[in-house]
Amino acid sequence: MIMIGRRLLRGYRQRQVTASGSGRPAPPVWHRELSADTGAPVIEARDLRKAYGQIQAVDGVSFTVARGEIFGMLGPNGAGKTTTVEMLEGLRKADSGVAMVLGIDAGRDPDALKERIGVQLQASSLYPRLTVTEVIDLFGSFYQHRRPTEEIIEALDLGERRDGRTSELSGGQQQRLSVALTLVNDPELIFLDEPTTGLDPQARRLLWDLVRVKKEEGRTVMMTTHSMEEAEELCDRVAIMDHGHILEMGTVSELIQRRFKDLSIRFDTIPGLDDARLSALPGVSRVVHEDGEIALYTPDVASSIGGLLAATTAMGAEPKNLAVRRATLEDVFLELTGRALRD
Amino acid sequence: MRPLIALTIANIKSFTRDRAAIFWTIAFPILFVVLFGSIFSGGSGSTFKIGWADQDGTPASTALRAAFDSTGLLKLTDGTETDLVAKMANGDLDGVIVVQPGLGAAFATDGTTTLGLRTDPSQQTQSATIRQVVSQVVNAANLQATGKSAVISVDDEALQTNNIGTAAYFVPSILAMALMQLGVFSAIPLVEQREKHILKRLSATPLNRATLVGSNIIMRLLLALMQTILIVAVGGVLFGVSIIGSLALVAGFVVLGSVTFISIGYVIASYAKTEESANALTSMVQFPLMFLSGIFFPIALMPDFLRPIATLMPLTYLGDALRQVMVGGAPFASLAIDALVLGGWLAVSFLISARYFRWQ
The missing domain is CATH 3.40.1710.10 (abc type-2 transporter like domain)
Structure with missing residues (x-):
């Protein structure tokens, strides 16, 4: 262990010298030389298919991810997200279709790929009786190119637990450690499978910031998530998946605008105000009941609200909790899959 | 080389921090030597x-x-x-x-x-x-x-005796038993690592499977060496049993025996889906291996219907070989036969686990 530590330190010093050799003080050069940007996609999935027995888990999935993109995959449990990601990681062979990742056919030459990608798996625990530092050191030893353990511990804010056994970490800390391990080889492409599940809001922010830093460095991130907020906040593009298919793909605002050109006016249900009256209000295109709430979809909020208030005043009532809302990714998701995403 | 060393160190650390594993592989055999030794040589x-x-x-x-x-x-x-x-x-x-x-x-x-x-x-x-x-x-x-x-x-x-019921008979037997346990118990951490997706996580790194298996075997062999030294030392100090045969032959059979039982452990890990079932299967395998073999009682003293079974058990041959090379006990089979039977078990279990072991 000590020997490896020294070797690392030596490497670090040498690199610093090289970096400052140019005349002006430069930050130490640490990063893996990213392969030349040819403009080719970092991930290219072409008609991927995978069945487990009778169940067609992935049924013809095609998409591309460009360099420096944060690409999110949303979908209910069992949608085929994890299987898709694992085919791209070289962990599973596709029944048919091609997964080109960093210019490598992931199905044919997974070993060449593994050196250059970072992978976080859902529900993977670690050596329970090793400490955080030991596990990161261990994983580092598997790669030709690695970053210093201490830097990774800092990046994921695991400093306080560096000598704690992984079995004694909280759920959130284990999750952070599993993300930390994706960084040991300074990967060009990082796969995260529901990385913020179980994280508290602060740790989640920390992780999002980390992902953004990786993007700025020119790295690519592909993630699956259960969290709409995470997809809206973090992802450049998202794909919504269900039953092994990609239902919709694009930036979050594209997805919303494609389906929901209208805004919604929401208020608590008023007894006696029926749908026929509501539909007849100016501009209203659609009336939806949701949990004791009515949503009126309209391209013209001003005249619809005017009509609504006139109608309720005539009834001697008043719309309570009146709000105007733009559709969210969640609305798109609900509309596409017919179910809500639950954590 | 670096992954192999790092992984072996990680395995040893994991092992030494597991009190149950330490008890079964180190303390238990020594207790056995002390117990059996005092019972049978005290008379x-x-x-x-x-x-x-x-x-x-x-x-x-x-x-x-x-x-x-x-x-x-x-x-x-x-x-x-x-x-x-x-x-x-x-x-x-x-x-x-x-x-x-x-x-x-x-x-x-x-x-x-x-x-x-x-x-x-x-x-x-x-x-x-x-x-x-x-x-x-x-x-x-x-x-x-x-x-x-x-x-x-x-x-x-x-004059070398076949002094049944003395420490000289039991020390090699207990060593054989300890090596058998060390080997078949390798199934448990392996299944645990599969169940907890550690093996899957490892397969997402450039680490190759030969290194993974190799480091497990190296760790077990180091433990086997430690067990051998401890058991022989305890047998020597407490009961005056000393190795009279060639140390190289003793080491050779310790290694062959360990590797054979490790591969039987991999067979168990090929069929056990959960850690609990691995525990159960390991017990199911180790007790017949132990008591239906000739390590504690000479096969000649067994009831007729058990004799053919004991004649097939790998532990019979490991115990026999160790007894011959350590204390010069009367042979049940020649050393060549002992080695051949152990090698046969090794080959068969290797083929079975190579075919049926699942990494995920």
């Missing part, structure tokens, strides 16, 4: 059963016999040399004294003669005591007879 107390082959038949030899008797330390049994040696080899006697013809004449003519003494070299403490008693009696006889030069000299000869 003889301070009297030794010695065969007395009197080929002289003169009053002088009768007087010598009386001198031995009077010590109260030796219980003499008369017989011919051939019979007594056979009894000793069977473990019924602790030593044999042969009085050469001409003892009476030597006393009468002031000549010299030798007294043959056979003891079991694997029973160090016991043999040393017998030798001491015999030489004291002989010295006294010499002094009494002439007061000058020694008439009788003792011709000390080693």
